[in-house]
Amino acid sequence: MTAALFIPFVPRARPIRTTTVVRWLSLGLLVSCTWGCGGPALAAGGPPDAPVAAGEPRETLVVELDLPRGATCEQDFDVGLYEQRAIVLVEWLESSPRCSARHARIQYLPRRLSKAALLDLLKKRAQRVTETPGAVASPASPS
C-alpha cells in the first residue's frame, strides 16, 4: 500500500496548490499506514525474530541449571529467556526430560547484555545457576 494511491486526480486547468498536494499526501500516508505500514499487523511486542549482524561479537557462557519443575521445563525456560533479544541461542548439552542439573551453553551478545546481567537473568528464571569451568568466548560467527 503506498501513499500515491490516495492522491486524487487533479484537472490540468486548475493550478495545483502545494498545500493541497501536501494535505492529500498526508491523508494518503495516514490511511496507508493505518492499513499496512510495517507489514502484517504487529502486536505491541516488537518485531519478529531477526538475524544478528554477522560482525557483532558473541560470547558463550556454559552453566549448570536447576529449572523450575514441570512437564515442559526446558521449553518454558527457553521461551522465557529468549524474550531478552541479546540471547542468541541456548544449546542444551544433554537431551533429557529432567529439570535439575541441566547443562546449557548460552550464546549472547556482550555489547547488549553483560555477563553479569545474563547471570542475573538466569538466576531469575532458574532455581540454581552454576557457571561451569571452561566457559569459552567464541569468535563472531554467522547466527
Next chain:
Amino acid sequence: MKLRPFVFGAAIVAVALVPAVFSVSRALADGGDDDEAEPEAKPQKGKPALAHGPELSGPELEKKRRKILGAITTDENVLINVSGREMPASPDIMNLGRKGTKALARCVADNVDDGLRAMCANMLGRLGDAAALPALHGALEAWDASVRRAAIDALRAIPSPTSADPLIKLLGREDEEPENIAAAYRALGATSTGKAVKVLRAALRDSEKEAAHRDAAFDGLWKSRHLVPRDAMVSDVSYALGSNVVSLQAKATKVAAELRAPALVSGLASLMGNADVHVRNRAVYALGKIGDKAAASALLAQIPKVREARMLNNIAFALERLDPSAFYGTAQKLADHKQASIRMNTAFVLGDVRRAEGVPLLQKALADKNDVVRVSAVNALGKIDSPDTEKLLLPLTSDPNAALRHEAVLALYLASGKRRTDLIFDKLYSAEDPAQKLEAALLLADASDVRVTQDILACVENGRCPLPRVEGFLLRSKTPEVPGRIMLEWTAGRTQLTPLVIALKPAGAAPLATSSISKALAHADTRTLASATDLAGALRDKEAATALARVASHEVAMVRVHGLLAQGALGDVSADAKLLAEIDNLSASRLARVSEVLGSVAAPEVRTRLLPEIVKREKSADLRLAMACAAIHLAWDADTAIFRFLDALASDKALERDLAVAYLRRDDRERVTWLMRRAVARESRPYARDVLRTLVDARARKDS
C-alpha cells in the same frame, strides 16, 4: 429388479470417484507419488469413436506410446487425439517435469475423452506449474463431473488468486455435484483472497447448507485466516463451536487449541459433555491451552461425570495448568477412587506433569492392592525429578512381581538422568527373555556402553532395531568391525543404511559403490542406483566418474538429480548448473524429496557452490520450489535459514504457510527446536505465533 437402481447409482459414484482416487492432497510438501503406476485411462462408454485409425496392440502399441511420450515436450498438440490405450503411463509423463505442462494443458482442453482429461488435469496438479491455470479454469466448465473435480483438485494444488472467480462461478451452479462443491470450497480457501473469505464465511453460516459443505467452508476459511482480522476469525470459530453440527464442532475445537482465544472458553466449556468423544476431548485440551482460569470450575464440575481415561487425563492436564491447587486437591480424591482404572490414570497424570507435589500421592499408590496401579505409580515416579525417587524405588527392583521389578529398574534409570546403567545391565540385560534383553541393550547403547556392541550389530542385521535409535551408537563406536559389518548389510540391499555407511566410510566402500551403480543400471533398480550414487559421491571416488556420467544422463529425472549431485561432489563444477536446471523443471510433487537429497549433502564445497542459487530460489514466486530450497538451506544452516520460515509462517498465502509447517515438522533436529523456541518468544504476528506455538508444543510432546 429392485437392485438395478442401486447398481446403476453405485456405478455412477464409482466413475465419479476415479479422479478422486488418483488425486493426492497437494497442500503439503510431502507429496510425491510419481513412481506409483496408475491404471491406464480407458475411453468412456457412450462417447463418440475417435479417429485414431486401427487399434494397435503389443509392440506396435508400445512403440506408439513411446513416440507420443517423446513428442510431449516439443509438440503441445500431441495429447489432443490420443486414446486411453495410447496414452503413455503417468509416471513417464510426470518424469518429463514442467516440460510436459503445455501438452497436458491441451489434453485437458481439447481431448474428447473425459477419463483422459481428468487424468491430465490430475497430472497438472501434481506438476504444480502455474502455466496450467487457464486450461484448468476452462475445465471447470466441463460437462463431465469427474473432469471438473480433477480440475478443482488441481487448482487447489496450484493455488492462485486468479482461480477465485472461476471457483465462485462453479459454486453458484445449482446442478453441481455435492462432492465437487465441498472440494471447491477447500480449493477456494487455498486461493488466499478476500473474495474467497466472503463466500466461505457465508457458506459456513448458512444453516440450510449440507454439513459437509459447511465443514469444507470452515476448512477454507481457516486456511485463509491470515486475511481475516483475528477477532473475526475467533467469532467464526465461536460460531462453529455453537453450531450443533458435530463435524464442525470437532474442527472448531481443534483450531481453538491453536488460536487460544479467551473468548472461546464458554463455547468450549459447553462442549465438555458432548456426545462425540473427539469433540469433548478436544474441547478440554483447548481449554487447557487457552489457560483461562475461568474454565477451572467447569473442568472440576466435569470430573465426576467422566467415563474414559483420555478425558480424565485431558481434564487433569488442563486443570494442572489453570489451577494447580485445585488440581492436587482433585488428584487426592481420584487417587483414593474405588475404581482401579481411575487410580491408575491418576498416577499416570501425576507422572506426566512432573511436579514434586505428586510424590506423596504416588508413594501411597505404591502400596495399592492392584498391581497395575503400582506399576503406573512406579513409572510416574521415574518421570519426576525428586530426591525421594531412589529411596522409594530401589527396594522395588527386587520385588517378587516381575512387571513391577522391571518398571522400577527403568524408572530409576530415567530418574537418574540415564546415569544408572549399572542397574540396567545387572537387572535387565542379564534377563533370559530376549525382548527384555534387547530393550536393555538399546538403553545401554544410548549410554554408549560398548558391552552391547554385538547385540546392536546383530539387531541391525536381523532388521529388528529401529535405525534412528542405534545410529548414534554405531557412529560413536570404536569397535573396528562395525563399519565393515554395516557395509556388508548395505551390499545386501539395505539402502536405508546409506547415510550410516557414508558417515562410517568403511574401507573398500568406494569400489563396492561403483560396482553397485553398474549392477543397478543393468537391472534398472533405481532405488539402489540412487543410494550407490549418493555413496560414490560422498566418498569422492574418482574411479566412479564414468559410472556417474551414466547416472547423470539417466532417463529418470530423480536419478539424474542424484548423479549430478555426485558429479558435483567429485569436483565437476559443470554439473551444478545441470542439477539446478533439473530441479527447476521437476514436478512439484518431487520437490520435497529433492530437498531431502540435497539437504543431506555434507561436502562443504558443494554447499558453498550451490548456496547462492538455492538462496535465490528461496524467493521464487513458485512457492513449492521456494520452500523446498528453504528446506535445503535449513538442513545446511538452520541458524540462517530459519528466518525464511518465519516469514513464510506469517505469509498471507496459505500454500506458503502450509509448506513451511510441513518442512519444519520434518526437520526434527534439536537445533531447529531451539530456534523455533526463540522465534515463539519474539513473534508478534498473531497467526504466526499461534502456529509456532503449536509446532513447538508438538516437539515437546514428542521428546517427553
